[in-house]
Amino acid sequence: MRSSLLTAGTILLVSSVASGQVCFEDTISDGTMSASEWSTELFLTRGLVGSVTATQLATGGNPGFCWRVFQSLSDDTGLTAVHTYAPACYDPADSGGIQTIDFAIDYQWVASDPPPPVSGEQRFGLAANQGANTFVAAGALTGMNTNWQSHLQTGITSANFVLKSGSGTLDLSANAPPITFGFYTSNNIGPTTITFTREVNYDNFSVTITRTCEGDANGDGTVDVNDISYVLFRLGGACPPCDGDANGDGAVDVNDISFVLFRLGSVCP
Ligand SMILES: [Ca+2]
Numbered sequence: 001m002r003s004s005l006l007t008a009g010t011i012l013l014v015s016s017v018a019s020g021q022v023c024f025e026d027t028i029s030d031g032t033m034s035a036s037e038w039s040t041e042l043f044l045t046r047g048l049v050g051s052v053t054a055t056q057l058a059t060g061g062n063p064g065f066c067w068r069v070f071q072s073l074s075d076d077t078g079l080t081a082v083h084t085y086a087p088a089c090y091d092p093a094d095s096g097g098i099q100t101i102d103f104a105i106d107y108q109w110v111a112s113d114p115p116p117p118v119s120g121e122q123r124f125g126l127a128a129n130q131g132a133n134t135f136v137a138a139g140a141l142t143g144m145n146t147n148w149q150s151h152l153q154t155g156i157t158s159a160n161f162v163l164k165s166g167s168g169t170l171d172l173s174a175n176a177p178p179i180t181f182g183f184y185t186s187n188n189i190g191p192t193t194i195t196f197t198r199e200v201n202y203d204n205f206s207v208t209i210t211r212t213c214e215g216d217a218n219g220d221g222t223v224d225v226n227d228i229s230y231v232l233f234r235l236g237g238a239c240p241p242c243d244g245d246a247n248g249d250g251a252v253d254v255n256d257i258s259f260v261l262f263r264l265g266s267v268c269p
Pocket residue numbers: 031032061062063064065066203204
């Protein structure tokens with residue numbers, strides 16, 4: 001629970017959220033892919049000969065802006081680039097534990113060298129940062145189709161994530177540290193002196209949280225009258241951050257009160 005001290009008209013919020021971040025309640029999405037909001041971190045294994053360039057394109061997205069990922073590798077190298085959406089985080093201590101995560105993104109293969117039929121796709125999937133630790137969840141291959149395609153992956157749990165850097169496991173439980181989401185792109189190449197490049201566009205990144213305890217608007221582990229007060233006090237509030245959006249539909253309104261009422265007394269795991 002984020003502590004809130006009310007003294008002499010001053011609200012002091014104490015939390016470990018990075019400056020400038022707003023923690024979302026249930027859904028975060030971005031179709032702009034701005035370089036000022038997205039950052040890319042490169043991880044290399046084995047041969048260690050690789051690079052990545054990730055940039056915002058103003059046109060050609062699905063629609064409008066998109067994120068172009070150009071990867072280059074050679075000499076028995078494993079390459080993973082983690083692209084992180086910095087403005088948003090999910091804070092279990094404020095919003096409750098996470099039962100499952102749904103991940104969606106659109107992708108469009110652009111070019112590869114050597115050209116097809118040599119395999120020239122990228123692997124991609126959900127990524128998460130918690131504290132100094134980075135995790136990735138097995139995703140899919142883009143293939144080499146120049147049309148925009150949509151990827152939807154539902155029901156992702158902590159068991160689906162593997163550690164990419166740092167230590168430990170991704171903690172989705174109530175009171176866990178804030179989590180910042182993004183996606184990774186990766187490639188592997190065997191022993192060769194030829195440089196392989198793969199270029200893919202991405203757009204419409206989206207993460208949707210299903211909480212462990214539905215209706216627990218204030219994130220204290222029970223669904224009771226305090227959750228109704230919590231929503232009432234925030235009716236019509238800004239979204240994001242959607243504080244009080246119990247049903248996760250992107251608005252804080254009377255439907256959230258009904259949602260909580262219907263679940264009063266629910267036993268939270
Ligand atoms: Ca777009």
